[in-house]
Amino acid sequence: MKVTLNPDAEVVAMVKEGLEKTGGYCPCRLERTEENKCICKEFREQMQDPAFEGFCHCMLYYKSK
Numbered sequence: 001m002k003v004t005l006n007p008d009a010e011v012v013a014m015v016k017e018g019l020e021k022t023g024g025y026c027p028c029r030l031e032r033t034e035e036n037k038c039i040c041k042e043f044r045e046q047m048q049d050p051a052f053e054g055f056c057h058c059m060l061y062y063k064s065k
Contacts, residue, residue: 002064003047006055015060028058 006012018027019038026036035041043056046063053065 001047001050004062004064006059006062008059011059015058018058026058 006015015027019025021027022032024038025032026038026040029036029040038058039047039061040057043061043063046052046054046056050065053063055062
């Protein structure tokens with residue numbers, strides 16, 4: 001398993017800017033809960049799944065097998 005940043009620098013910059021504005025919470029989600037703190041619970045769970053390969057919800061991180 002390997003987790004990397006999105007290769008699109010524009011997306012990375014936009015999401016990081018959003019993270020700064022929200023205090024580290026996923027800028028793509030409305031609720032400010034611990035589950036939505038970057039790296040969000042959804043993606044942490046996906047990272048544990050050996051069959052999963054893809055981007056997190058906000059497209060900042062990519063998990064490869």
